[in-house]
Amino acid sequence: MPTHEAGWAHADGALRGPAWLRPPADHDVLVDRLWSTTAHKVDGELVVGGVSVPDLVADVNTPAYVLDEADFRARARAFRDGFAGYDVYYAGKAFLCTAVARWVAEEGLSLDVCSDGELTVALRAGFDPARIGYHGNNKTEPELRRAVAEGVGRVIVDSFDELDRLERVTVSLGRSQPVMVRVTPGVEAHTHEYIATAHEDQKFGFSITAGDALEAVRRVVAAPGLELLGLHSHIGSQIFDTSGFEVAARRVLALHAQVGTELGVTMPEMDLGGGFGIAYTTEDDPADPAQLATEMTKIVEHECRALGVAEPRLSIEPGRAIVGPAMCTVYTVGTVKRVELDGGAVRTYVSVDGGMSDNIRTALYDADYSCTLASRTSAAPPALSRVVGKHCEAGDIVVQDEFLPADVRPGDLVAVPSTGAYCRSMASNYNHALRPPVVAVRDGVATTLVRRETVDDLLATDLGAHE
Numbered sequence: 001m002p003t004h005e006a007g008w009a010h011a012d013g014a015l016r017g018p019a020w021l022r023p024p025a026d027h028d029v030l031v032d033r034l035w036s037t038t039a040h041k042v043d044g045e046l047v048v049g050g051v052s053v054p055d056l057v058a059d060v061n062t063p064a065y066v067l068d069e070a071d072f073r074a075r076a077r078a079f080r081d082g083f084a085g086y087d088v089y090y091a092g093k094a095f096l097c098t099a100v101a102r103w104v105a106e107e108g109l110s111l112d113v114c115s116d117g118e119l120t121v122a123l124r125a126g127f128d129p130a131r132i133g134y135h136g137n138n139k140t141e142p143e144l145r146r147a148v149a150e151g152v153g154r155v156i157v158d159s160f161d162e163l164d165r166l167e168r169v170t171v172s173l174g175r176s177q178p179v180m181v182r183v184t185p186g187v188e189a190h191t192h193e194y195i196a197t198a199h200e201d202q203k204f205g206f207s208i209t210a211g212d213a214l215e216a217v218r219r220v221v222a223a224p225g226l227e228l229l230g231l232h233s234h235i236g237s238q239i240f241d242t243s244g245f246e247v248a249a250r251r252v253l254a255l256h257a258q259v260g261t262e263l264g265v266t267m268p269e270m271d272l273g274g275g276f277g278i279a280y281t282t283e284d285d286p287a288d289p290a291q292l293a294t295e296m297t298k299i300v301e302h303e304c305r306a307l308g309v310a311e312p313r314l315s316i317e318p319g320r321a322i323v324g325p326a327m328c329t330v331y332t333v334g335t336v337k338r339v340e341l342d343g344g345a346v347r348t349y350v351s352v353d354g355g356m357s358d359n360i361r362t363a364l365y366d367a368d369y370s371c372t373l374a375s376r377t378s379a380a381p382p383a384l385s386r387v388v389g390k391h392c393e394a395g396d397i398v399v400q401d402e403f404l405p406a407d408v409r410p411g412d413l414v415a416v417p418s419t420g421a422y423c424r425s426m427a428s429n430y431n432h433a434l435r436p437p438v439v440a441v442r443d444g445v446a447t448t449l450v451r452r453e454t455v456d457d458l459l460a461t462d463l464g465a466h467e
């Protein structure tokens with residue numbers, strides 16, 4: 001290793017990274033808006049929820065997800081209060097465990113699930129089924145049967161085949177099930193292609209333009225066991241402005257009005273979905289919930305007035321915007337490699353003890369993250385680094401570009417903020433990795449909500465291991 005990293009770090013041809021990425025003025029100071037509200041550094045050590053992260057991982061080891069309980073609850077309350085008069089459904093698929101389901105209930109939010117597993121976690125937590133919404137484009141008959149039997153508050157129907165199943169289930173159980181009809185309003189949110197879900201060429205929902213949505217509504221109205229609540233649309237994820245919602249709301253409300261005139265049915269509710277963006281890097285600048293609420297309410301009021309229809313009760317479904325910023329992932333650095341690229345520039349590859357098994361988003365969506373040294377101070381100059389995992393894939397990248405101190409070395413802790421959404425919930429056992437724990441921190445106390453998997457967990461389903 002060179003003795004004076006500043007030599008190459010400052011050399012002509014040194015990598016600058018993407019245009020938005022700036023070297024930090026001081027490695028010992030966090031960029032506040034990327035971190036949960038209680039996170040800060042003391043002598044270079046990351047502290048979250050009043051708990052020293054180096055102390056915490058001395059107990060639970062790395063990698064570990066650290067969940068700032070006060071931050072999660074505050075974000076849940078900000079949506080509840082910002083969207084006063086709406087029903088706010090926390091999208092459990094972003095991250096769910098029984099403790100989090102309880103926090104959601106305690107903060108007065110409702111809950112979205114989209115599988116029998118998520119429903120099981122919610123019910124085990126004692127979540128009121130009447131405040132659960134059930135999503136999914138391919139719900140099985142047993143799943144629907146259970147949802148109806150448990151008294152789930154709304155099933156968001158997604159296909160004609162599902163309508164067939166749900167009609168059979170409600171008739172055989174002799175129950176009435178409130179439903180929403182998921183429609184595709186033909187809006188492409190300004191976000192990554194793979195997480196935009198409302199353009200027509202996709203698997204979710206009934207097309208408005210093809211007339212399927214109106215036909216689905218007609219089917220629900222005619223079905224004796226189904227009670228029509230309203231229309232549902234979800235236009236994508238990691239969205240930063242309300243222009244996409246505006247176009248979607250206009251199209252969905254036009255259908256809402258059409259149902260009134262053609263079928264003589266006034267639907268009491270409408271769901272505008274989730275997808276509110278968060279700051280993964282300094283490039284992202286999300287609006288606060290109250291501001292989003294003001295804009296979205298104005299759009300709906302305006303359209304309803306223009307159409308001459310009463311305003312339906314609105315609901316939204318934020319997942320990422322509540323849990324995303326509340327969690328960070330802590331890793332231990334194992335190896336550091338300086339790789340010379342064409343033109344002589346050098347990229348520092350920092351390998352950590354996790355990777356695509358605990359955060360697939362970088363590989364799956366080309367997502368950007370940031371990170372910081374979490375265990376000590378450093379006065380070394382910033383070096384453009386790529387934080388990579390330990391899996392057998394060249395695409396196993398956690399943080400594509402970040403300036404870490406040039407003296408980053410094995411044994412250092414590196415923490416990645418905003419990993420609460422779609423990281424633990426999408427975690428895998430690739431390379432037979434043990435999925436990391438989720439540790440909640442609050443007022444100086446650390447509580448493991450989900451423990452680290454063990455080798456016994458890994459082998460539990462391998463029948464050959466029990467011979």
Ligand SMILES: *Cc1c(COP(=O)(O)O)cnc(C)c1O
Nearest residue numbers: 091234237274275317318319320
């Ligand atoms: C995923 C999803 C959400 C939540 O999206 P976020 O980006 O986490 O807010 C809400 N509603 C539906 C239907 C979804 O599929």
